[in-house]
Amino acid sequence: MADALLALSGLKAGYGDFQALFGIDLELRAGETLALIGANGAGKSTLLRAVTGLVRCAPDMVRFEGAPIGGSRPDRIAALGIAMVPEGRRLFRSLSVEENLVIGGERAPKGEWTLQRVYGLFPILAEKRRSPATALSGGQQQMVAIGRALMANPRLILFDEISLGLAPIVTKDIYAALPAVVATGVSVIVVEQDVTRALSVAQRFVCIQEGRISLAGRPGEHDRAAITAAYFGMAH
Amino acid sequence: MDWVNAIVQGVLLGGLYALFAAGLSLIFGVMRLVNIAHGDMIVAAAYLAMVVVQATGLHPLASAVLAVPLMALFGYAMQRLLLNPTIGKDLLSPLLVTFGISIILQNGLLAGFTADSRRLAAGGIETASVEVLPGLSLGVLPVMVFAASVLIIFALELVFYRTPLGRAFRATSDDQEIAQLMMIDRRHVFGMAMALSSAIVAIAGIFLAIRTNFDPSSGPARLLFGFEAVIIGGLGNLWGTLAGGIVLGVAQAIGAQISPGWQILAGHLVFFLVLAIRPRGLFPRMD
Numbered sequence: 001m002a003d004a005l006l007a008l009s010g011l012k013a014g015y016g017d018f019q020a021l022f023g024i025d026l027e028l029r030a031g032e033t034l035a036l037i038g039a040n041g042a043g044k045s046t047l048l049r050a051v052t053g054l055v056r057c058a059p060d061m062v063r064f065e066g067a068p069i070g071g072s073r074p075d076r077i078a079a080l081g082i083a084m085v086p087e088g089r090r091l092f093r094s095l096s097v098e099e100n101l102v103i104g105g106e107r108a109p110k111g112e113w114t115l116q117r118v119y120g121l122f123p124i125l126a127e128k129r130r131s132p133a134t135a136l137s138g139g140q141q142q143m144v145a146i147g148r149a150l151m152a153n154p155r156l157i158l159f160d161e162i163s164l165g166l167a168p169i170v171t172k173d174i175y176a177a178l179p180a181v182v183a184t185g186v187s188v189i190v191v192e193q194d195v196t197r198a199l200s201v202a203q204r205f206v207c208i209q210e211g212r213i214s215l216a217g218r219p220g221e222h223d224r225a226a227i228t229a230a231y232f233g234m235a236h
Numbered sequence: 237m238d239w240v241n242a243i244v245q246g247v248l249l250g251g252l253y254a255l256f257a258a259g260l261s262l263i264f265g266v267m268r269l270v271n272i273a274h275g276d277m278i279v280a281a282a283y284l285a286m287v288v289v290q291a292t293g294l295h296p297l298a299s300a301v302l303a304v305p306l307m308a309l310f311g312y313a314m315q316r317l318l319l320n321p322t323i324g325k326d327l328l329s330p331l332l333v334t335f336g337i338s339i340i341l342q343n344g345l346l347a348g349f350t351a352d353s354r355r356l357a358a359g360g361i362e363t364a365s366v367e368v369l370p371g372l373s374l375g376v377l378p379v380m381v382f383a384a385s386v387l388i389i390f391a392l393e394l395v396f397y398r399t400p401l402g403r404a405f406r407a408t409s410d411d412q413e414i415a416q417l418m419m420i421d422r423r424h425v426f427g428m429a430m431a432l433s434s435a436i437v438a439i440a441g442i443f444l445a446i447r448t449n450f451d452p453s454s455g456p457a458r459l460l461f462g463f464e465a466v467i468i469g470g471l472g473n474l475w476g477t478l479a480g481g482i483v484l485g486v487a488q489a490i491g492a493q494i495s496p497g498w499q500i501l502a503g504h505l506v507f508f509l510v511l512a513i514r515p516r517g518l519f520p521r522m523d
Contacts (some may be wrong), residue, residue, distance in 0.1 A: 015293045052417060054413060054416075073312075074416035075418075095407060103403050107419035152418075152419070176373070
């Protein structure tokens with residue numbers, strides 16, 4: 001427990017009367033990449049929103065470096081070093097590409113990730129730096145969203161459905177950039193509906209089904225049938 | 237020449253309306269809030285300028301040195317203490333709070349300064365004028381007001397598009413939730429927006445106090461003119477707001493030229509016409 005970067009214990013969260021998570025226990029060590037898989041509506045995004053403070057929960061349900069952060073203000077949690085690449089990218093549409101990147105880092109501590117390094121990782125963004133963020137293609141927008149999160153030099157990055165709505169070839173390009181991100185020592189949680197894709201980049205995975213963990217382990221430890229059953233909730 | 241004169245005076249009057257409107261436009265742009273108390277804040281700033289002048293003997297224009305920071309402070313505190321607790325739930329609650337602030341300001345001013353109408357004497361600049369062409373003379377004060385409003389809108393554009401605070405304003409306006417993930421404290425950003433708006437309100441209040449008579453119930457009409465300028469110009473566009481103020485000012489001046497009774501009505505009619513033909517205003521920048 002003590003050496004976990006992020007620890008969820010009995011995490012319950014939801015929206016109003018609707019409860020999406022029913023007691024999730026999870027630990028993530030520094031430098032580790034975890035895949036969070038599960039069907040649509042399983043509660044994956046709610047989990048990420050609870051970690052980032054966008055959904056309320058009790059303080060000790062989410063611990064970061066041992067400190068209780070559940071239900072803290074999102075800007076405070078972000079300042080601790082947790083960044084998110086949100087589902088649907090959600091770039092600031094009145095900001096240029098470069099401004100979207102700059103705003104990700106201007107309140108954060110300086111570190112390895114600078115504007116120049118993000119442009120090194122995604123050269124196309126340097127070309128389009130003056131364009132409005134929404135004038136870019138879907139894949140390029142996803143690069144901006146990833147760059148924006150990296151600019152904060154976070155300890156933990158949460159990727160929420162980064163392949164959603166993108167062509168397979170574009171998804172491949174985006175995933176090709178992940179090793180360079182992980183190499184900096186940052187911890188990563190990848191949320192994906194594309195199980196194969198998610199398992200290919202992760203050291204561990206957790207499968208959620210209807211708000212509860214249905215399976216956890218290392219990729220390869222369980223066969224496809226077990227994962228499919230945990231994913232869809234079918235008997236096997 | 238009468239008509240040219242009317243139009244020129246109308247353009248200059250538009251500068252004052254743009255000054256009323258700039259702060260309103262800023263607040264709506266950043267937090268989608270229509271500040272019903274905006275006009276009453278302008279009138280409160282006029283009284284504040286009067287008190288500063290009486291207490292310090294400063295020239296009314298110089299009273300800005302105190303009135304601007306005091307109003308900015310008031311705006312920041314008002315946002316943090318009264319408005320922020322209501323944001324995020326729905327659009328109606330903060331609107332109702334500003335309505336309440338409007339009533340409190342009006343009655344507070346009434347209690348403190350009586351219903352007598354006041355005016356701030358500024359040593360003759362309010363009546364001074366320069367004849368630029370035979371039959372066409374420009375008032376010194378209206379020209380100053382117009383210049384001030386152009387300068388203020390220029391400065392606001394710089395803040396919005398060239399500074400980290402402006403980036404935070406636009407990001408928060410685009411997507412509040414994600415802006416928070418950028419470590420932006422929206423309560424502070426909203427406070428700063430209201431402080432900036434209130435600083436402009438202070439300048440508008442000083443010019444109002446020098447230019448015309450005012451009393452505690454003068455606020456709602458200023459709100460209306462400001463609101464019309466914002467809508468005519470198009471939401472989210474500060475230069476559009478200046479254009480909207482000018483359209484409104486010219487319409488009123490032409491109306492007054494036809495018959496004195498037509499002055500205000502002509503302004504409202506043009507507003508109505510723009511709303512009917514281009515509901516998003518002349519130069520909209522915001523969805």
